[in-house]
Amino acid sequence: MSALSLHGSGGPVGRRILVTGAAGFVGGHVLPLLATMSAGAGDCVAGIGRGRAPHLPEGVSYAAIDLLDEAALRGFVARFRPTAILHLAGLASVADSASGPGQTWRVNVNGLMNLVAAVEAVPGCTFFFVSSGEVYGSAFLAGHALSEAVEPLPRNTYARSKWVGEQLLRDLLPRIGVKLVVLRPFNHIGPGQDERFVVASFAGQIARIEAGLVPPCLEVGNLSSYRDFLDVADVANAYADLIGRADALADGSVFNISSGQPRTIASVLEDLRARARVPFEIRIAPERVRPTEIPLAAGDAGRLHAATGWQPRVSWDAALTRVLDDARARLADARKSG
Known part of the structure; x- marks a missing residue:
């Protein structure tokens, strides 16, 4: 069943969903989807990002906050009190991470640590960490689509920063009563993407x-x-489907988001x-x-399909x-x- 409403899992009304990296490529597709699905449902959607968010959907609030600004981040999270966080923010270019590894680690790990410190104020929240299919790295040498059961063997700075992020969250979130769900999207394309891709x-x-x-x-x-491509609309739908079923997901769940x-x-x-x-x-x-x-x-997205019924809908x-x-x-x- 597709989560056409944020009530799709039968969970409580009044969800408060925070999207980091809301001014980025994927954020521009996720925010309108969440806004549409939450309309009239008593849910609230907010985004944070660096700089001004273009074409902000009606009903979505936004604040320009850098994840490296720990005080501003703590203040916003304490005020908004999210019940679910979709963490999109971070440096996502493999090429840029190779040329500037220091900045990749600062943003993708230090920024994540600041966000974890902020969510100490909201125990019971579900933290959806957007990692990457890139974490599998050398495991891809098996020559076939990989499931989540395969141990990641990251090969570049970007992938290593995401894999370390997963490990940090597994260590830190249980201590503050926050559920972790790891998302590993593969290559996605669509309107608004940067030409570095x-x-x-x-x-x-x-x-x-x-x-x-x-x-x-x-x-x-x-x-x-050979690469596994999805339209960004399908990726956004996968995120929304999982957020809609947050209450039913096991702590520590990992989901590939891929076409196979x-x-x-x-x-x-x-x-x-x-x-x-x-x-x-x-x-x-x-x-x-x-x-x-x-x-x-x-990637093999069979686990995601079993959990939510998700499958790619946008034709190539x-x-x-x-x-x-x-x-x-x-x-x-x-x-x-x-």
């Missing part, structure tokens, strides 16, 4: 080529890798190329090739169309404002 990069380059702003040559990295259907990056590019309005060439750019590439990374065709249309629209807006 591969599909958004392809779409942004295609939009600029179509507009005649750059030569008809698209730069790529390794195209042979890996695709080569080359096939993704060809699918986008078929939607492009002009032809272009492809050039491998050495700086775009990751040195620690895993040949295949995919629709997902790619959304990404490319968004890249074109953002470019058009930038040219108008420029």
Whole structure:
């Protein structure tokens, strides 16, 4: 059963849901969904993030708070008193974590520690920690989709910071009476994603080529890798489904959020190329090739399906169309404002 209402689990009304990283890519999709589902249900949704939240949904409150500002964070949590926290905030780029590991650790671990200190004021809360499918790392060398039973073997700074975050929470949250649910989303795409991520990069380059702003040559990295992609709307629905069933989830639960259907990056590019309005060439750019590439990374989301009935609903065709249309629209807006 899909949690079309935050009452989907038969839990109490009056949930108070806090989303960190609310001004980011996924936050921009989760907040409207939670706002819609909580309308008229007596639930309250709030977001915090760095900077101003664009297009804030009606009925959602927001505060600009950096997780490294411990005092501001403690004050907000004490006032809002969340019953559920969806922790999206953090640095999410593998490439950026490689070039700036110190900042990745500061934000992803120090910020998390500050949030844990803040939630001491709200025992009984459920903490949904958004980790990453990246934590499996070298375990992917098995060559098939992995379940949550597989021991993570992270290979990069970003993945290690997420895996350490999981361990910290397992140690600290039981001491303050807060339930932990770990979420491990795999690659997700959609409107609003930064071009540091591969599909958004392809779409942004295609939009600029179509507009005649750059030569008809698209730069790529390794195209042979297989990755597990989801539309961000499906990821947001998975988060909302689990939040709606917080009372029924066991403490320490771990859920993969994945399609289980890996695709080569080359096939993704060809699918986008078929939607492009002009032809272009492809050039491998050495700086775009990751040195620690895993040949295949995919997840088994059977546990999530069993718990909530969740399954991907956005077709691959629709997902790619959304990404490319968004890249074109953002470019058009930038040219108008420029």
